[in-house]
Amino acid sequence: MDHPDHSAPREFFSGRAENRGRVFQQQSGLQINADSLILANLTEISGNSQVNLPFSALPVTEVTATELGVHHAATDADGELPPYIERQIDQDLRARVARINRTGEPILIVGDSTAGKTRAAFEALKECFSNHQVFAPYDGPDLVTSLPALVEAKGSCVLWLDNLERYIGPDGLTPQVVSLLRRTRTPLLSTMRAEQYRQFVPSVTHAASARNDEKNGLGRRILEQINAMVLPRLWAPEEIERARKVDDIRVQGAVAFSTHYGVAEYLAAGPRLYQEWTLAWGPGGNPRGAALVAAAVDCVRAGITHSVSRELLVSMHETYLTRVGGAILRPETIEEAFDWATSLRFGVTSLLLPAEQPERYKVFDYIADEFTRSNASQIIENDSWRQILEFAKSEHSTYLVGLAAERSGETEIAEEAWRESANRGSGKALLHLGLLYLNTDRESEAVDAWVKAAEAGESFAYTSLGIWQRSKGNTEGAIEYFRKGVESNSDFAIRGLAECLDTAEEAEQWWIKLVELEGEAENWFSLAIYYDRANRKELACKNFLRAAEGGYVPAMNNYGALIADDELEEATKWFRLAHQEGSLEATTNLAMALMDHGDEAEVEKLLKDAVSAGYFRACSILGSMHYRRDKHEEAKAAWILGAENEDEWSIYNLALSFEREGQTDAAVGLYRRIVDINDRAAENLGSIMARAGKADEAMALLERVKQSMSAKRLCALGSAFFHGGHRHLAKSWFAAALDSGHFHAGCWMGEFAFQEGLYEDAERYYRASFNGGHQHAASRMTEMMLSLGKGKEASYWLRLSKGLPPARVNRSLSGRKRRGKKGKK
Structure with missing residues (x-):
């Protein structure tokens, strides 16, 4: 068995932006030029x-x-x-x-x-x-x-x-x-x-x-x-210094607390109001007033960003008051609660701000923001959601409540809110309903909602339908919907169409269109990915470079990977820049670029840093570096770690290591894990199956990768089939190897022909092998000539087999008249 080296192919890693991915989302279908x-x-x-x-x-x-x-x-x-x-x-x-x-x-x-x-x-x-x-x-x-x-x-x-x-x-x-x-x-x-x-x-x-x-x-x-x-x-210190020079007692008071609060923030009394609210819940405080403020805060969190009615706050606040003790706190009356919540503090503002409309209020922004920052995980009770939703229905503002409910995991509330909005003619609500239905395994309802949204003029619905068709594996159906979406210049539809078209010529125009619409570095990167996959290296390089110069980190890495074979020094520069920006893919590529001419200690550190940060593709490279230093146990440890984290080349190298140690069963188990994605694993597993006499499985594995095999590997597989007892299969692999220029296979083919009595064929194969540099083919010719009673020809080939010049010009079998029957071995 001829084993390849313990390593992944010397190819630099590139990808579609691991640091930052771009995915389709349910966004606005509104596309106005x-x-x-x-x-x-x-x-x-x-x-x-x-x-x-x-x-x-x-x-x-x-x-x-x-x-x-x-x-x-x-x-x-x-x-x-x-x-x-x-x-x-x-x-x-x-x-x-x-x-x-x-x-x-x-x-x-x-x-x-x-x-x-x-x-x-x-x-x-x-x-x-x-x-x-x-x-x-x-x-x-x-x-x-x-x-x-x-x-x-x-x-x-x-x-x-x-x-x-x-x-x-x-x-x-x-x-x-x-x-x-x-x-x-x-x-x-x-x-x-x-x-x-x-x-x-x-x-x-x-x-x-x-x-x-x-x-x-x-x-x-x-x-x-x-x-x-x-x-x-x-x-900033300069601003504080200017404030100190202002002859105003209010500003001077704010400066005194400037290490904790911004001067403007202090003057607006935001933190002090928040503190007063949090302290108001206890006995002797204003628990009912605090509950009113809490209700107003949850209205904002639930998507009601404008003012709300007094009636709603009164209805909601009992839930919050009961949660902290209710009547046992001896709460103030509702009128006292509103007086407390709306009264001015320090001549500045109030917790609840009266709106222009009578009997309506809005919570001070700082309170809602600070509560969201400090208590982001605190849920809104279902009863509160229900009351907010009913209020939103009366205000015709259920769409935003649906968005807030969906973000909070309140699927039922979101669905009801969006249904209400959809019934009032909102195509946007139908878009979101479609996604909600899809996420709750109601596919047919999702499609129906998106179709209705499209009929209502929401062009993004076509994009949603295209994404759905694509997820079902129906690329043609997805393309049909995306084409409708691009009519309104939807960037999502354009991207979807371009990706579905893959490397087709038409895809180029849509990637270029996306660049023209948005001009972002990420889009130059996507265009470069297209050119790269279409084997248009010059244009791929040009666009990767443009995106890299625009600061897009994945493009820095991919540009380096594309030019590394021809311009390693320039590639190394870009790998280092991307590495400094946190790209672990680039860290690994930088290590590979430095491996042959850089500091070994730096290379090892880079690889270990990448592995420590969770980039397990570096394990195969780290293991191969240890293996070349004859640190086989350290190499195996790196590959085991990579294999545990599903790194393809770590699995391959570990399997190869077990195979060379004679642990065939362990090797087979590892090869099987990656055989569908790794041609080398398919070759090696096929070879093992061939030697074990499992011809059908071996052929199923090997035929898939036959075209990519080297002539030497084809010959080795012929030998594996032969030793596995499948002579007819062995002949086909030896023939393929010989056709590919591997002349050692000529000896095998000559031997088969000789055993079958096809002497002229045998002589042709032996000659091809000998002329290809395999001297032992002369020994096989000598044996065949002796068995046929042709002493002079045997003598001629014997001298050649020993490296001596021939005594006279050889006459081949095909060059003289044959008499009698075919000889036998």
């Missing part, structure tokens, strides 16, 4: 179920900070807010404002609740847009309805979106609306709480917990268009 958006049709975007408010812009000089959303803070005797302290972002903020007329660049300030972001934006508004008007829409539909007036203002009206997330939605702010505002140079000043921003644009380490819903999909795409400015909660 802002390049061709017609203002006359903008009202269609806002839907028919909303009340369109009149456009009401006011001069910037006439609006107050609190009117535009600045949190109430401690005021002086004249009711004035504390003086504004210059923040570190102010210079950059004003520079961006100055560019708006030229670039139309939207401005977004992100920070924790009460970090001072709205105040910073308001001060920039007053300073830079004093001659403008400002428009602060009520909600998303109000914004869309007012777009024509905003655009007609030709940059003289500032769009003010405090708490940007409130306006995002299929009937409100979309990526296309943002693009329209940018192109028409309409100034956009906006803010967003950090908690909301993180949910829309999660970090790599928290990507698994990101919200996966339609609104989040729209928000992510919008925020990717905007270079957000971050305003930290805690003030």
Whole structure:
């Protein structure tokens, strides 16, 4: 048996972005091309179920900070807010404002609740847009309805979106609306709480917990268009120093606590309000009032982001009060509870903020955000969900409750909420219902919901149907649906269609289309993957490099893997960059690149680091390195670890090790684990089965990989079949080996022909083997000539077999007249 080396093929690892995967999600089906958006049709975007408010812009000089959303803070005797302290972002903020007329660049300030972001934006508004008007829409539909007036203002009206997330939605702010505002140079000043921003644009380490819903999909795409400015909660030393110089007792008090809270945050009293709420639950406190606030917090968590009715809070709060003791706490009356919850603290704000509509309230944002951060795992009771859902039905806002319920695992509530929304004509609700049905094994209902969503004009439904067809293995059906989805330029449909088309020529145009639509480094990477799979290396390299230069880590690794054979030094540079960014695949590739010319200690450390971090594909490389150093036990230990974690090449090398040690049964068990994905395992297992006389199983394994075998391996398998007692199969493998240029097989073929009395065939095979460099073929010719009584010819071949020059020119059997019958061996 001729065994290959203990190693995986010397190929660098590449893949489809292990650090960051991109998958299809149930996102918005709304696909509006802002390049061709017609203002006359903008009202269609806002839907028919909303009340369109009149456009009401006011001069910037006439609006107050609190009117535009600045949190109430401690005021002086004249009711004035504390003086504004210059923040570190102010210079950059004003520079961006100055560019708006030229670039139309939207401005977004992100920070924790009460970090001072709205105040910073308001001060920039007053300073830079004093001659403008400002428009602060009520909600998303109000914004869309007012777009024509905003655009007609030709940059003289500032769009003010405090708490940007409130306006995002299929009937409100979309990526296309943002693009329209940018192109028409309409100034956009906006803010967003950090908690909301993180949910829309999660970090790599928290990507698994990101919200996966339609609104989040729209928000992510919008925020990717905007270079957000971050305003930290805690003030920088320079900001604190400026605050110290302000002659204002309120600011000085805030500075005293600046190591714990941001100055603006303290002034807004957010933490103190939260603390007061948490302390109010005990005897002698305000447990009923605290329960009212808890009910309002859960309304926000359940998707009711606008104000809620007094009636709902009263109905809900008993659940929370009972949970902590109920009547035994001697709770205050309901009127006293509302007075406590709505009363101003420190002249700043209250736990429950009265809304414009009578008898309606909204919890202070800081309270809801802080509770979510600190008590994210606390469930909302079913009774509360039910009451919130009934309230949402009366408000026609069940869609968002469905999203919140689905995120919380409340499937029944989500289904009921979305059914209600769907009955009111929401195609988006049908999209989500379809996914919910699919996840609860109601496939036919899922398909029906998506078909209805498509009929309602939700183009993303076609993408959902395409994904479903693809999951069923029906690629043609998936392609048909994806083609309908791409008509609305859905990036999900385009990606799905391109992936279904695989390496077909048409796929190229769709990958390029995706790049043109989004231009992200990840899409250049996907295009490069297509070229790589289509064996168009030059274009693959070009696009991997473009994505790598754009900072996309998987592309750095794949680019290095593609050029490593020809440009190892350049490849090593990219492997090292990707390794420094945390790519374990690149760490392993870097170790392989350095293996022949780098520091052995560094190579070993890299591989061990990758293994320790859970990248078990490095086990096969680490084991092979130990094996070449004759550290066979360490090699086997590395392969065992890799095999335990299903690393293909560790399993192969461990099996090969057992086979060479004579532990055939152990080797067979390991080969069988990977035989369907590893051609070498199929070869070796087939060889073992051939030697064991199990011809049928051997042939089933070997025929699959025959075309990829070397001539030497073909000959070795012929020998295995021969020793396994299958002479006829052995002949076919020896013939294949000889046809592939392995002349040692000629001796075997000559022997078979000689034994069968086919002497001329035998002579031809022996000659081919001898001419191919196998001197022992001359010995076999000598024996055959002697058995045929041809002494002179035998003498000729005998001299050749000993390396001596021939005495005279040989005459072959085919070159002389034959007499009599065929000879016998």
